[in-house]
Amino acid sequence: MHFLLLGATGRVGRRILAQALEDGHEVTALVRHKDKVTLRADRLTLVQGDACSVADLALAMTGVDTVISCLSTDGGTVLTEATPLLIGAMKAFGVSRVVTVGTAGILQSREHPGLLRFEAPDSRRSSMRAAEEHREAWARLAASGLRWTVVCPTYLPDGEPQGQFRAEREFLPDGGTSITVGDTAAFTYRVAVEGTYAECRVGIAY
Structure with missing residues (x-):
């Protein structure tokens, strides 16, 4: 497969990049700073640019089969700016499959039917802004007509994959x-390779 990877220098993205190359896939990574990517391989193409740039996304999309986005909110509006541009670029290049990493805050609340977890009265207010960004990105993907999946980990400490965790739709x-970051990366990568959990959010936790 040929992946376009966004967020390749982040905690989850770095691990996905390494695994994809180890498995023999081609990867195009759109990054702001090439020197932050320490891996080098014949199957890796680094495109210096910005996920919020139509031209940069178009340059990186050539020949791609599947998009994996590990973009974070960066405390701003990166997701809400980048997501519609990404959707447009995918449609322009005939790419239909995208897997993104979101947050457990945008999953459905068990205790409060009809609300998302971050909207529930007992949610942490400190994470509200990021959750709203992720919700908007998910809403745009859900309306896009693409084959999308949003992987939604809960609290995400650094750590290696343990391999034993649970996944549940919505x-x-x-x-x-x-x-851990390791298990989140492994699951996100597997979903992208296998094409599973299409058109849903999927919560993951131990």
Whole structure:
């Protein structure tokens, strides 16, 4: 497969990049600073640019089969700016599959039907702004007509993959409190390769 990877220098993106190259896939990584990517391989193409640029996304989209986006909010509006541009570029180049990493805050609340987890009365207010960004990105993907998946980890400490975790469509697995960066990257990569969990949010936790 040929992946376009956004967020390749982040905690999750770095691991996905390494795994995809190890498995023999082609990867185009759109990055702001090439020197932040330490891996080099014949199958890796680094495109210096910005996910919020139509021209840069078009340059990176050539020959791609599937998009994996590990973009974070960066405390601003990166997701709400980049997502519609990404959708437009994918449609222009005939790419239909996209897997993104979101947050458990945009999953459905078990205790408060009809609300997302971050909208529930007992949610942490400190994460509200980021959750709103992720919700808007998810809403745009859901309306796009693309084959999308939003992987939604809960608390995300650094750590290697343990391999034993739970995944559930639209909800966070009951009682789940954390999942490592390693397992989040492994799951996101597997979903992209296998084409599973299409057109849904999927919560992951131990």
